[in-house]
Amino acid sequence: MTSTCATSTVKKAATIFWSKCGSIFENLALEEWIFRRHDLDSLGEVMIAWSNTPTVVYGRHQNPFLEANTEFLSVAGIDLARRHSGGGTVFHGHGNINLSIVTTHKNHCRPRNLTWIAEALNSEFGTKITPTKRDDLVFPDGERKVSGTAARIVKGRAYHHLTLLVDEDLDLLRACLKSPFRGRVKTNATESVPAKAIGQLSQDVPGIKIDDVRDVLFQNFALQYETCNIVVVNALDESAFPGVNATEAELRSWDWRFAKSPKFTLDGSTLVENGLITSSAVRPDLAGRPFDEVLPQFHGWAASQTAPLKSDASAAGSRDT
Template sequence: MWSNTPTVVIGRHQNPWVEVNIPFCHDNDIQLARRHSGGGTVYHDEGNLNISLLTTHAQHCRPKNLRFISDALNEKFSVSIQPNKRDDMELQPGNRKCSGTAARIARGQAYHHLTLLVDADLETLSKSLRSPYRDQIETNATRSVRAPAVGFLRQDDEKCSVREAEQTIVKAYRKLFESCQIEEVDVHQKTQENDEIKKIIEELKSWKWIYGKSPKFTYHGENHSVVEVKDGLIDGNSDQLFSTDL
């Protein structure tokens, strides 16, 4: 479990120019990242708790994970969180989405990860995820499904904090085992100590991964101009990048 500074995270098969308000993010020091798992785009900040569950493929079960986490939080706080058929979690009443899910399965291993909005800035979240160019781009890239309503735990229980939510989930999982090792990791330190981790992080931060990984698309600009883009490059000119400052 972890939190991070303001960041928009897109799914593996998505187009950032469709999903993200790139100019707003640039102006407000909001980072952009692409993850290895599929699914839709999410906004993270320090009021959000990210949760990752790493298991074997045989043990992978998103509905079971979400029910376990929601039950633990509902018991601790004055909230009513309910998982839905899309493997999101919603605050009731109002079907307010407070958590989105993504997963990846490979070589018999699996991870299921999800967001948990505890104390969110909904205005910044909304602006970050509303691209002004989404209707000008034609693409087969996976498009996010917008939630009709978004909520966060502190709306319903002011006593809830990211740290309290984290400790509540840890405590619930500890009850499942005779012994349970809890470790807090200094990510910066681990990165400096491990060249393999450092290499992976550099790849994830690269333009080639964040923008160039986008499926090919067509941009319909002003004066009926049409631009074909493949691997983040304007088709027909292998040196000309499609603008990240649109």
């Protein structure tokens, strides 16, 4: 495996922040704080690692209603979060490790990161994982995707973050990512490219544990630096990360999660802008309402239907799940 970036030499220092927080909002807030405020020049590069409760995380320019079954998530108590980076939608859970490598734009290199991660896993566990041109990690059959990638670059700083499926509930993953509105929405929002198949390490390495994978990744990241400290952190520790709670609150907000979605048209008859229904030929009475609050009323309603509208209660009772 080779990288398309310049050859990397051993660098002076780095820190691994291991967050034990179980909330995606807390972990994304920590990532944002470190990305914006960590002193890369004097303290060196950073890798952040975490696992959190079941969550669907979608890209900055995506439409959550098109990417996930948001109603199922609400009923199941599964979080829905918009991240700052672009790219496609992913599922996080206790059987998944999330890594974020924060560096300068100059040193930013996704292929190099994926190469050392794949080589570390292959050496330790006997797998044959390889990076792809799309900056994913796949099993040797070329079909099963075990990791997806996204990145962000701002003012000379960059991060590369990725998921790594170890031993996840794949049935739950599929249920969360099955949108009832797929094929019914017209939008310029970024749409995820579905993997041909989902892979995870436990398929090829029975009994593999999250802790084992995390230790291997920590050890191999540290080999790239003269010194590398591992710090267990509380993501919302204001003394260590001043202002991080305000960032976490923003990530949880309706304005960030829903109003940031690019405008879209459902079934050619309902327009949604800034998270609000602007107009609807099939439900004009819902104009001005947040789409996420009334979306059950649009399950199964195509613009070509001519039958009389059902009441709210009937429509909710016949929703597509």
